[in-house]
Amino acid sequence: MGSSSDVVELAERLIACPSVTPAAGLAFDALGAMLAPLGFAVTRFQAGEPPDGPVENLLATRPGPAGSRHFAFAGHLDVVPPGEGWTTAPFAPERRPSPGGELLYGRGAVDMKGAIAAMVAAAADVPRDAGTVSFVITGDEEGPARFGTVALIEKMRASGAIPDLCLVGEPTSVSRLGDMAKIGRRGSVNVWLSVAGREGHVAYPHLADNPVPKLVTMLAELDALELDAGTEWFQPSNLEITDLMVGNPATNVIPAEARARISIRFNDLHTGAELAARVTEIAVYRRIALSALA
Numbered sequence: 001m002g003s004s005s006d007v008v009e010l011a012e013r014l015i016a017c018p019s020v021t022p023a024a025g026l027a028f029d030a031l032g033a034m035l036a037p038l039g040f041a042v043t044r045f046q047a048g049e050p051p052d053g054p055v056e057n058l059l060a061t062r063p064g065p066a067g068s069r070h071f072a073f074a075g076h077l078d079v080v081p082p083g084e085g086w087t088t089a090p091f092a093p094e095r096r097p098s099p100g101g102e103l104l105y106g107r108g109a110v111d112m113k114g115a116i117a118a119m120v121a122a123a124a125d126v127p128r129d130a131g132t133v134s135f136v137i138t139g140d141e142e143g144p145a146r147f148g149t150v151a152l153i154e155k156m157r158a159s160g161a162i163p164d165l166c167l168v169g170e171p172t173s174v175s176r177l178g179d180m181a182k183i184g185r186r187g188s189v190n191v192w193l194s195v196a197g198r199e200g201h202v203a204y205p206h207l208a209d210n211p212v213p214k215l216v217t218m219l220a221e222l223d224a225l226e227l228d229a230g231t232e233w234f235q236p237s238n239l240e241i242t243d244l245m246v247g248n249p250a251t252n253v254i255p256a257e258a259r260a261r262i263s264i265r266f267n268d269l270h271t272g273a274e275l276a277a278r279v280t281e282i283a284v285y286r287r288i289a290l291s292a293l294a
């Protein structure tokens with residue numbers, strides 16, 4: 001194990017198992033069959049209920065000496081649907097010559113069966129006494145992702161085996177392998193805003209209540225928010241107005257409702273709950289209903 005040709009062969013075995021999200025079955029069988037001979041105790045379980053579940057998950061652990069550190073590889077075996085335009089079958093891996101050597105083609109070669117193959121090959125090279133090694137693998141990262149990694153973390157918490165270190169194998173390289181490593185990911189909050197007014201004729205504004213100026217004022221206030229100036233590792237948090245909906249076909253009618261949507265990407269200075277509370281505070285001040293927070 002450990003040579004690049006082994007990694008490619010492992011990746012080919014994983015790619016050859018169709019696993020359009022949510023993945024189950026064959027791809028997990030293949031990964032389990034790779035890990036068991038390396039001394040990993042492989043646990044598979046399903047989590048969640050329809051419509052976003054059940055989701056197949058895999059937790060594999062090879063314990064190190066008592067008191068040693070615990071390192072986890074995390075990732076997913078599901079892939080997005082192949083789409084159109086393939087010159088070969090997407091789940092039939094193929095090595096093709098390229099200027100730098102060979103390239104491996106197949107759905108999931110990059111995101112992220114190639115990474116999982118590299119993790120397996122790397123784990124094979126880690127001495128048993130170096131510490132505990134785990135694989136935390138979900139079958140639903142590309143879909144709703146409600147019962148994948150979340151359920152795996154709950155399971156690890158319940159068993160008291162939380163890793164000290166974790167490497168997520170998501171592709172982040174820009175132009176060549178390994179040229180970018182990330183230590184975290186920004187959070188995301190989406191907010192739907194809805195302002196209710198009273199419909200009326202523009203000629204009789206005193207009988208109506210126009211929701212549009214209220215919404216526009218609030219959006220200007222939100223847009224002007226400076227959430228922070230960035231941190232050592234992350235760019236500044238940012239709020240974007242992503243949609244504005246009135247849909248009023250009449251030139252002479254004050255609409256009954258105006259809606260908007262905003263999206264916040266935030267760094268490690270914030271939590272989603274705190275940002276949602278902040279937007280809510282501005283909305284309450286402006287007497288605007290937040291129809292949903294997600």
Ligand SMILES: [Zn+2]
Pocket residue numbers: 076111112141170171
């Ligand atoms: Zn991925």
